[in-house]
Amino acid sequence: MTGTGSTPSDAAVLRHLEALVAQPSVFTASDYTAITDYCETVLRQTGARCHRIASARPGRAGLFASLGPEGPGGVLLSGHLDVVPVDGELWTSDPFTLSPRDGRAYGRGAADMKGFVACALAAFEATAGNTLAAPLKLVLSFDEEAGCLGIAEMLPHLNPSIGLADLCIVGEPTEMRLVTGHKGKASYRVECYGGSGHSALAPTLPSALHMAADVIGILRRIQAELASAERPSPGYAVPHSTLHAGVLSGGVALNMVPERATLECELRYLPQNGLDETERCLLDEIAALADRNRADFSREDIGIEVTRTSHYPGLGTGLSVALQDYLLRLGADGVAGPVDFGTEAGYLAELGMPVVICGPGRIAQAHQPDEFVALDQLSQCSAMLDRLVDSLATGGPDLCGAP
Template structure:
């Protein structure tokens, strides 16, 4: 069990973090400034890197020696929107009841960030022989844009870390693999007209419906591509789904424009490439010729919102081995939801996902993390001290 003062500090910091309404559509700069001040007070070397708009930033801070091979504690600072009408209290004001801390982001993933920041002064007091880095990113929820920027910054660094622990809510289970997350918006441009003469226009909604039908066909194809490499996932295949469709102006007007927001969660990179190629061919060889036979300017445009690789299960994974030893886990698991892990793994780092709270609470009204989960997280972070002071 973590020391009482450490849990108390974590609660105080989490109260502050929840109070920053860092919905992905809004700025995270106040939270980043707060975290930077805490880490600078510990003597950390802090770097804040903006996104170019002036409203978002990553934070990357280091304690210990200026060498490669360090260990990273990583978390995203953005949260999904919260409708106050669906909550029993203000989503952006921490509420504690029955051993739980409620608030938007409490488990996804400000609880882990608060625990890491609470531990920072204790890490700073040690004679660290291995660098410890804190990485706080922006816009994970809408495409992992902050982690992509951080990955590029690290790629150019001569002091590349070797181990990353991402504190997404796993109930402190050790997660060594997860599916990718690929998100797109496909827009269909036709031509309008009177609903009584549909053959004289190109109805973008009708074209979009055919496109969605092809997505459903490919989803069924993917269900058949199971195998030993995906048996541990639930479901054990690459999934596709349409999340949102918008178009048209009135029931008696041919719709000139329609957008479809869709995603896939590939088990394998090859699955993702197969789906993309099939949909591109369907648009190019089937849908577009039919559209342009009526309207030469008709078009289909797909915007890549985010293509985040999965976390591949590796036979050798120092991050996994460290966290297994610290948590006492006999087994590791894989999950269907995505994280920033694949971006770090692509740089050659070993990565594991392990953090307090349940993914079942993420994005939900009255989101919470239990004090018991925070306590277990703090125990893990305290156990890291030996790895940092006496690296193998």
């Protein structure tokens, strides 16, 4: 490989990043457990206690790992192993071959978020054989890009395996700044069932596409209500909860009234407001729409079914003075506040641990052709984890007053 770091730690990070990028762990693949195998092999060689979690969905597996004293406490690092597809993207190099050049390392997942995972693996290697007063822990999940499905499966096993931590750092790309919040998200599939027939009789038949269009109208009306009713939350590009219709399909021919239509939509909600009330309002309005259609057409065989297809909670970490102080001393590059993209952090925070997001790279590079992470960002992250290990050797974080 051309292009190496300036320290042994930097070289180890690039070595691991090269191996991780070479694993095409696209979340739509039927099986990408080879990347979990690689990480487990590396971690076991450091002496870490590893707990592999096989998914209920075939071809996926996650890991918990821990070095140092057993049980609760210490610091938990969190990353996901899956990446988005490269189909249709125009890359100037092989997306699954790490290409370091011009101060950057190119490859699918380099920023989101194999760069951080590589730094974590190198930190475990550097810690091997050392005595820690508080444990260094790691969770590596799967299917994050599918809506944080993997971490939801794994979390019931965290406390029984390696124990909760005093602090969790989720290494999504933030340019090494501290991120303390993001919206939660729920996605839905709305199936509309109408009645087929000749389009010349369209007004007399229940069109599934018309019903789907009315559902979109409901989304837009609730969106307007949220924009006016919610207290704006500073730091977000859109300072209130949002509803969005992303995919609509239905119909087979122009001269036929469509019998079925499918709409995919999402709700992104402010963490302080929660999901329940807005979701209940949405579902109630859709149910009322279905009832009106059944009454208007005097048919009981038409209707609308709504399925929540994925969900992850929002994050709203109260950054205490002690917690902020500790992280800045480790090497975090200031406080960024909330961000507009979602992560697994909300799930981890629900366990009662203080959780922050801080990792190398820029989110603007994620999911893009020629995705890259800057080498100096990897060095900064590696140095931060080195200082974290030093802290754990003497007792771990003193977060008195942290939420």
